[in-house]
Amino acid sequence: MAYNIIECSNEVDFGAKARLAFCKAIRGLNGLPNVILPTGNTPAPFFQALKDSKVPITPFQYLQLDEYLGLPEDDEILFKNWLDRDVLSPLGITHRMAFNSAADPASEIQRIRDWYNHFRRVDVAVLGIGKNGHVGFNEPGSAFNSRARVAEMSDETWEANNKYWDREVPKKIITLGITELKLASTTLLLARGEEKADILYEAFYGEMTTEIPASYLQLQRNVVIIADKNALGRFPK
Ligand code: PGA
16 A cells, blocks of 8 residues: 555644645645645644744645535634634635635536646645544545535534534535545645544555545555554554
8 A cells, every 4th residue: 555654642743744744745846736725623733833834834725625515705614714714824825726605506516626627736635534534525425536516414524513613514515526635646644533543544454435435545646644643543563
């Protein structure tokens, strides 16, 4: 299997190692690097390390991974607004291919698909993994050739999302499909905590199955797993 594993001892180490891997992946490319960034609790130390960096981060274009559907554009819980506050504005990232939560869903999906059909370039996809193996909002059952689309969160994912905000979030979402994720020249898969140990192991050592969407990574080029000891608990030593 063609992936590297970077084991991290604590949050600070995780942030520093993720930052290094990220900077290496975007360095020296032609043009503005295209970068998919995730939300969630997992990437927080990575974003902190990017902000704390004494060396300026190479500018990149942010590509949105997923978004709640049907909320006003200024709603604080929108993923793009969360990332704007947490990392994009602090880093001065102005080029953004973000989704419009309030737009007509069909035309918004068409716009996203047209963008990917035209550019066909993702330099780095930074992804988290859900406890059920989702990546973005590609929930179990998502086809490996799925494209950007409107979808619905599983109950488990929806409840996890409600906890971020202490309010009920929309169940309907926009997500990039696995087809767009597969465009990535490098994929950095981030995982922290014991609660991710089983699914991380299944995704890489289990059967490649749409029931575990992240298992598409078994056939993906240049995958780097950046994880703490707890999340790597079931990996062979
Ligand atoms: P988390 O979410 O980083 O908050 O665990 C990851 C995910 O569900 O993709």
